[in-house]
Amino acid sequence: MRKLTITGVLGALLLAFSAGGANAQQPTPAQPATFATGGPATCLKCHDDAKVNPILQTPHATKGDAHSPFGQMGCESCHGASGDHVAARSNKPSVLFKGPNASPPAARNEVCLSCHQSGARMNWQGSQHANNDAACNNCHTVHVRKDPVLVKLSQAEKCFTCHAEQRSQVFRFSHHPIREGKVACSDCHNPHGSAGPKLLKELTVNETCYNCHAEKRGPLAWEHQPVRENCMNCHTPHGSNQPRLLAQRSPYLCQECHSNSGHQANPQSGQQLPGKTGFNGAISTNFRAFARGCVNCHSQIHGSNSPAGMWFTR
Numbered sequence: 001m002r003k004l005t006i007t008g009v010l011g012a013l014l015l016a017f018s019a020g021g022a023n024a025q026q027p028t029p030a031q032p033a034t035f036a037t038g039g040p041a042t043c044l045k046c047h048d049d050a051k052v053n054p055i056l057q058t059p060h061a062t063k064g065d066a067h068s069p070f071g072q073m074g075c076e077s078c079h080g081a082s083g084d085h086v087a088a089r090s091n092k093p094s095v096l097f098k099g100p101n102a103s104p105p106a107a108r109n110e111v112c113l114s115c116h117q118s119g120a121r122m123n124w125q126g127s128q129h130a131n132n133d134a135a136c137n138n139c140h141t142v143h144v145r146k147d148p149v150l151v152k153l154s155q156a157e158k159c160f161t162c163h164a165e166q167r168s169q170v171f172r173f174s175h176h177p178i179r180e181g182k183v184a185c186s187d188c189h190n191p192h193g194s195a196g197p198k199l200l201k202e203l204t205v206n207e208t209c210y211n212c213h214a215e216k217r218g219p220l221a222w223e224h225q226p227v228r229e230n231c232m233n234c235h236t237p238h239g240s241n242q243p244r245l246l247a248q249r250s251p252y253l254c255q256e257c258h259s260n261s262g263h264q265a266n267p268q269s270g271q272q273l274p275g276k277t278g279f280n281g282a283i284s285t286n287f288r289a290f291a292r293g294c295v296n297c298h299s300q301i302h303g304s305n306s307p308a309g310m311w312f313t314r
């Protein structure tokens with residue numbers, strides 16, 4: 001029985017309305033949920049165990065902070081009015097975050113957002129996670145000394161519970177050092193919502209990458225257009241079986257856009273290639289160089305500042 005949950009109260013009111021009519025039986029007025037007396041100490045009389053009490057060592061239990069739950073209604077700042085639960089265990093607290101009786105995600109999130117709506121959570125409403133009924137406590141754990149999702153080394157595990165594809169990606173040969181704990185998902189994403197695509201922290205992919213790879217930002221005397229457009233034209237963010245997080249092996253990568261002109265066609269055959277006279281000879285004699293493909297010569301692939309860098313070879 002959850003007779004004192006908010007929905008219970010609303011339900012009773014709705015029933016009272018729909019009963020309507022002069023002859024309708026007088027409904028018992030719905031009782032407002034009552035708060036327990038005595039604050040957290042009351043709850044801890046029965047709940048002072050390892051599942052619950054680690055919260056006492058977190059910022060949520062700072063009594064001196066008027067913004068914190070313990071500076072307000074204590075446990076009931078989150079679990080809602082629970083006076084009836086104290087009176088009889090068969091009555092559940094108003095808001096449950098876990099287990100088969102867990103409140104709907106929206107009700108749980110409302111509690112957390114009542115204190116955390118601003119800042120990084122500005123774009124929560126309408127975000128991919130909110131729209132898919134994710135709850136704050138799908139990622140956050142409150143009754144632990146240190147929430148694992150806030151720790152670089154353990155964060156990704158939380159995300160992987162739902163994002164299995166990214167788990168397999170970060171185990172590929174070339175990867176951002178996520179499982180090594182040097183880069184966190186939240187270095188690139190804001191899981192609470194974003195004004196950019198794919199929950200990225202910045203408005204574009206490139207702005208996100210420049211946060212750490214600032215040298216790629218330019219401006220450069222000779223820009224390579226696809227680099228300015230989107231790093232994802234050649235890279236993949238989480239992991240790749242090609243070196244350097246490349247989306248494809250080098251010649252094919254380039255040939256997607258440069259297939260029809262000059263020496264760059266079909267370089268692996270080692271055959272004389274149709275194209276500029278003189279240059280093809282250079283390609284053949286440099287055949288061994290193709291182990292690394294086009295970037296062996298076009299080494300400044302992200303653009304160049306050299307006066308003679310128009311071909312990104314220097």
Ligand code: HEC
Pocket residue numbers: 036042043044045046047075076079082083085086089092093095096098099101
């Ligand atoms: C007299 C002992 C006692 C007090 C006081 C008490 N509880 Fe409980 N509480 C229990 C017991 C026993 C259970 C387990 C009941 C069950 O499993 O059905 C429980 C369960 C819970 C649950 C989990 C419910 C579920 O179904 O998952 C929450 C949350 C909870 N209590 C919060 C509180 C809060 C908040 C307070 C203080 C306002 C409080 N309790 C005070 C004994 C108490």
Ligand code: HEC
Pocket residue numbers: 058059060065067068069072077078111112113114115116136137140142146147150
């Ligand atoms: C009554 C207000 C209040 C409520 C309700 C509340 N919080 Fe907090 N929370 C705070 C305050 C105050 C802090 C400490 C200052 C800060 O980091 O903003 C905090 C800190 C945090 C932190 C950072 C913890 C750390 O170790 O740095 C997380 C994560 C968090 N809250 C998540 C939640 C979640 C999830 C919920 C809902 C289950 C929730 N909060 C409900 C007030 C609240």
Ligand code: HEC
Pocket residue numbers: 109112113116117119120121124129134135136137138139140149150155186187191192
């Ligand atoms: C998809 C996972 C996920 C969900 C869902 C989620 N969070 Fe977070 N939250 C994180 C991660 C990851 C961080 C660490 C961010 C960082 O390090 O930049 C974080 C950080 C925080 C912080 C502390 C740091 C700060 O920004 O001040 C608070 C408070 C917080 N979240 C509240 C919430 C609330 C409230 C909700 C529900 C509306 C929520 N979170 C939902 C993953 C999540």
Ligand code: HEC
Pocket residue numbers: 040043044047051052055060069070074075076077078079097098099137140141142143144
């Ligand atoms: C900041 C919000 C918040 C505060 C304050 C809070 N809780 Fe919770 N409680 C949660 C969330 C979220 C969960 C789900 C498990 C988790 O995140 O650790 C939970 C789970 C529980 C459970 C179920 C435990 C389980 O693992 O099944 C009990 C019992 C409980 N809380 C009791 C309390 C008591 C007692 C207090 C006060 C001492 C309290 N809570 C304070 C948010 C809160």
Ligand code: HEC
Pocket residue numbers: 128129132134135138139149155158159160161162163185186189191197198199200
């Ligand atoms: C409870 C399950 C769950 C957890 C945990 C979770 N996510 Fe999600 N996430 C989803 C769902 C569902 C979607 C929307 C559907 C989709 O695009 O896969 C989503 C969408 C996303 C997207 C946007 C995808 C797009 O195409 O726009 C990103 C980025 C993301 N999550 C990152 C994270 C990160 C980072 C974490 C850990 C901090 C995390 N998620 C934890 C369920 C989860």
Ligand code: HEC
Pocket residue numbers: 156159160163166167170176178183184185186187188189198200205208232237238
């Ligand atoms: C180095 C930055 C970076 C890190 C770290 C990162 N991501 Fe991403 N993520 C991106 C970019 C960029 C995209 C968009 C890719 C695109 O547009 O093709 C993306 C896309 C996604 C998507 C949407 C699906 C897709 O492939 O388009 C999900 C889900 C996601 N990331 C989850 C995660 C999770 C979970 C983690 C942590 C394990 C994580 N990301 C770490 C940059 C990053």
Ligand code: HEC
Pocket residue numbers: 174175176177182183184187188205208209210211212213231232235236237243244245246
């Ligand atoms: C939070 C910082 C951070 C952000 C943001 C970031 N990176 Fe990285 N990146 C790293 C680190 C750290 C390494 C590993 C460097 C090392 O091992 O020397 C790395 C390595 C790489 C590598 C080389 C991988 C290899 O196998 O050698 C590429 C390519 C790369 N990043 C591309 C990107 C792209 C594209 C983006 C934007 C989607 C991006 N990075 C965003 C920190 C970041």
Ligand code: HEC
Pocket residue numbers: 206209210213216217224226227228230231232233234235244246295299301302
């Ligand atoms: C036209 C394809 C292409 C685009 C677009 C591209 N890269 Fe690269 N990137 C490469 C290639 C090829 C390599 C490997 C170079 C090598 O092995 O010498 C590389 C290597 C890297 C490396 C590791 C070596 C180094 O130079 O530090 C980082 C980091 C990197 N790219 C970041 C980025 C970022 C950030 C963007 C977007 C601003 C981006 N790349 C856009 C092709 C591209």
Ligand code: HEC
Pocket residue numbers: 224225226233234250253254255256257258294295298301310311312
């Ligand atoms: C997503 C498409 C795309 C990819 C992938 C790509 N490029 Fe480009 N590249 C361009 C465009 C567009 C230009 C500008 C062409 C122009 O100005 O006529 C360009 C210019 C160049 C130039 C300068 C010569 C010129 O015509 O301006 C060289 C050299 C070059 N690319 C080499 C490469 C190499 C090597 C790779 C593979 C590592 C590569 N490109 C991958 C689109 C691409």
Ligand code: HEC
Pocket residue numbers: 251254255258261262263264265267276279282283286289290293294295296297298311313
């Ligand atoms: C042996 C060195 C070398 C290799 C390997 C090489 N290039 Fe070049 N490439 C050059 C030089 C030098 C130029 C300058 C133009 C000239 O001298 O004709 C050039 C010019 C270009 C141009 C601009 C002129 C044109 O023909 O359109 C593109 C695009 C290009 N290379 C792409 C590629 C691609 C793609 C590959 C790999 C499949 C590749 N290159 C492999 C040395 C090389």
